[in-house]
Amino acid sequence: MNELSLAAVAAPPVRLGNLSAGFADRSVLRQITVEAPAGRVLAIVGPSGCGKSTVLRCINRLHELDEGAFVSGDVSIGAFSAYSPRADVIALRRRVGMVFQRPTPFVTLSVFDNVASGLRAQRRSLPPSELEGLVELALQRAGLWREVVDRLFGSAMALSGGQQQRLCIARALAVQPDVLLLDEPTASLDPMGTQRIEELLYDLRDTVTVIMVTHNMQQAARISDVTAFLLDGRVVECAPTRQLFTTPTDARTEAYITGRFG
Numbered sequence: 001m002n003e004l005s006l007a008a009v010a011a012p013p014v015r016l017g018n019l020s021a022g023f024a025d026r027s028v029l030r031q032i033t034v035e036a037p038a039g040r041v042l043a044i045v046g047p048s049g050c051g052k053s054t055v056l057r058c059i060n061r062l063h064e065l066d067e068g069a070f071v072s073g074d075v076s077i078g079a080f081s082a083y084s085p086r087a088d089v090i091a092l093r094r095r096v097g098m099v100f101q102r103p104t105p106f107v108t109l110s111v112f113d114n115v116a117s118g119l120r121a122q123r124r125s126l127p128p129s130e131l132e133g134l135v136e137l138a139l140q141r142a143g144l145w146r147e148v149v150d151r152l153f154g155s156a157m158a159l160s161g162g163q164q165q166r167l168c169i170a171r172a173l174a175v176q177p178d179v180l181l182l183d184e185p186t187a188s189l190d191p192m193g194t195q196r197i198e199e200l201l202y203d204l205r206d207t208v209t210v211i212m213v214t215h216n217m218q219q220a221a222r223i224s225d226v227t228a229f230l231l232d233g234r235v236v237e238c239a240p241t242r243q244l245f246t247t248p249t250d251a252r253t254e255a256y257i258t259g260r261f262g
């Protein structure tokens with residue numbers, strides 16, 4: 001089992017400092033300051049259009065690829081400053097995995113090759129036995145290994161939607177990122193698929209810092225350690241999850257979590 005266990009992993013904290021972003025003359029995020037604690041789960045909640053996905057896309061510097069996009073402020077991952085002029089964007093994106101609302105497996109690839117793809121791209125001289133071990137480890141961490149062990153070389157598209165989403169998580173985990181960004185990862189899944197993802201995200205704690213956008217308040221309450229409530233591009237409140245859901249300090253947070261708007 002040793003070869004499959006992770007080396008001592010110290011997932012770093014992720015800090016957003018005075019982060020502002022938008023498009024041309026349109027401001028989307030306004031001076032956001034939030035910290036995702038090391039190896040824990042930060043949930044970002046808020047009504048549609050408040051800027052949740054933009055936060056994630058600023059962390060891995062995808063936002064700036066859109067036409068007219070601007071960003072200011074900083075994102076740090078441990079001691080690494082993502083917006084420093086010397087920052088290596090390719091290295092940043094290697095350290096930060098991302099999973100989207102709908103599963104996005106590579107449709108022409110097998111289960112094995114979906115997980116192996118990032119590893120092959122990053123470590124071209126990886127011996128086959130090591131590659132196999134790392135693929136197995138990623139599938140185990142994603143809670144999928146036992147379900148796919150006898151169909152590793154079958155099409156990824158033959159998996160259920162929930163399995164495909166866990167495959168995408170395995171693909172992201174295979175390159176051992178420090179941070180995992182999830183944009184409503186269970187929005188397209190049934191309750192059982194949702195539960196499996198929630199369990200695996202809980203189990204990932206300590207090994208990776210998770211930042212998850214969700215519309216589902218119960219989900220945020222179940223699996224996150226810290227929750228940030230965003231409204232119109234601003235952080236209204238960011239607090240330990242239990243505190244935010246039981247004794248919010250801002251009336252707008254209370255109105256949102258009790259379903260009075262959003």
Ligand SMILES: Nc1ncnc2c1ncn2[C@@H]1O[C@H](COP(=O)(O)OP(=O)(O)OP(=O)(O)O)[C@@H](O)[C@H]1O
Binds near residue numbers: 028055
């Ligand atoms: N490429 C773009 N050009 C201009 N405006 C954009 C672009 N992408 C997003 N926006 C706008 O930025 C704002 C924030 O979008 P974002 O996707 O971050 O919100 P969100 O909180 O994740 O929304 P939802 O919950 O509906 O997914 C929205 O008003 C959206 O219309």
